[in-house]
Amino acid sequence: MPLGLDASLVGQRIVVVGGGVMGTLHAYIALERGAEVVHLERDQVPVGASVRNFGLIWVSGRAEGRETELALRARELWQAIAEDVPGIKFRANGSFTLLASDEELEVAQRALSRPDAVARGFSLMNRDEVLARNPAAQGRYLAGLHCERDAAVESRLALAALRHAMIASGRYGYHPGRELTNLRDGAAVDHRGEVHAGDRVYVCVGASLSGFTRELFESEPLRSVRLQMAETEPLADSLTTSVANGDTLRYYPRFRADALEVLPEQDTTAAHYGLQVLMQQRCHGGVTIGDTHEGERPGIFDAPDRPMDMILAAARSLIGPALPRIERRWTGVYHQMDPARSDDVYLRREAARHVTLITGAGGRGMTLAPAIAEESFQ
Template sequence: MRILIVGGGVLGTLHAWQAVRRGHDVVQIEREREARGASVRNFGLVWVSGRAPGMELETALRARRLWEEVGARTPGLGFRANGSLTVLRTEAEYAVAAAAPADREFKLLDATETRALNPALRGDFLGALWCPQDAAVEPRTAQPALRAALATSGRYTWLPGREVRALTRLGVLDDHGDRHEGDLVLLCTGARLGGLVRELAADLPVRRVRLQMAQTEPLGEPLTTSVADGDSFRYYPAYRGDALTALNREQPQNEVAAAHAMQLLMVQRRDGGLTIGDTHGYDEPFPFDVEEAPYDHLSAVAGALLGRPLPRIVRRWAGVYAQSADPSVVVHRARVADNAWLVTGPGGRGMTCAPAIAEDTAKEAGL
């Protein structure tokens, strides 16, 4: 078959990977010269630890295995099985960690064990929840690296700088007036939910979420794991239960963190800098600028865990991702025409789950 994939982000590129792997010819069309959406504005985390039990966790675990397989074939992806530490600074946070589910290889560490695993953490804390299942890739280079690997197949074509305007019986029409023929069209358009997507799916059960993040100068030493703070317990479904209820009651969030629905996530990039974040904004229209208060909060929390000031922030950005309105599904996947499927709305799980989402689409679409 000849597959047309609309969207150059991680979800579209992993769909291309699955299609080529199955022996199909693929043309991937992207409106920008290079992907500029949530796929490059994230941590690059393959985050298994916080996923809801059931389908979400199963998808994340399967994606984690697939990421490792893809990474072995694609060195430029920067895959590393670095695991994560959720650092615990209070007894209430420690209680949530102690009640964490037993189905994802968690281990509760004391402060000495935490520092032995990640010596860069020299702050004052009680311990950490270690998850060896978590991993990371390099979000700014992942898509180009994957495309370079796909190009060696001889069955892959990358067409950037073209916006698809219409779906036809034989394929799609772009804004250059060119027609691209294919047997199947997969629309992986991320948070861009207008235009053709709205025409094909007017009542799309998907909302958009805005986040702020930043990157620092090099830390000067390895951060051997990804790092989260105790506020992350409040935003991941894996930790729901009596201990979390007690945490929310006894330890209210910092005012800035609560106002911006914040947690600290921190991961080191190949150049030694740290990506830190993030906030969550749900009310549109979204601001066109970024606010400083969340960055001040993130810097303070990260510095407390590191035991020294955070390196200077050199990049700040905002991003928007699409999230399914139905929390019971990992992604919104629907057939929108005889020859087309729409796949969108993985929310903050896009980078984590993309390989498994693409695998499921391939099976459901009969590739």
């Protein structure tokens, strides 16, 4: 048991609905604590936000206080889980936020002066120092804010690797192709009318919802955000750290207040699409690049080209013209807490006796999932 959790769930049966990272980590932590787990998933293979993301285990930009504490604990858990499940491909690769102007540099310097800079592993490096650590970062920038605590996993491999490990426990039953259509006290009902009863039920169905589950979350203080992503053909070099550009300072809560004060206004189109650049090299060599942020609206299904063109131009300015051609693009949707209605980090709500809804972790759900799951079983 690399997580060192107590066996407080021995003899209990836990039902988890949703095969994304939130549901899968609930199943994993429940098993670690000794439970028998029944895991339901609507699709044959999960294709939600959890397999569409960067796989960033991102500590650097988290809001101070509870959000950062959860992120640090989650990172610790991911690293420990990787000892048992190497197939998640956890890499403690750190990140650079590459700073291209004096204003961006000032925002980074302010973050460095805060008391929590040490816990995040922040340090400021000049361009030569960045290049010594990440020789592929050949673009135009002045310096890099290094975050030692940032890490990455391989999103498209992690869920299957975790399920594979859980099956070996003999206490885990995975049931793909089972859609939740109703809830009762301590039970989930699937589309065949089969009732899956347990001591507790956790509903982790993400943000791509319809019918019963859409109505289940209708009155919650959530909003749905749609992102555009792309992946390149394999890069000749290795991008040894995750990479972000200075626009991320505008959006990550740790930096946002300083960025609003110090940075010039973002270009109108970029601001409209909430543009920022994040890059994470995949194990096969391609680079996942994103992202845009738009409120999900009924009837909108297309992905406009212009914002992605802008992201790719900005990505080239960081790592140079050697960025390979784009091989594939996709979009993804997550739930986040609506800041006008809630300041919780994520949504945890009792929907019936012994039935808990978990969602709303937003663009940090991949990072936080193990720590959120741990909170469920404390």
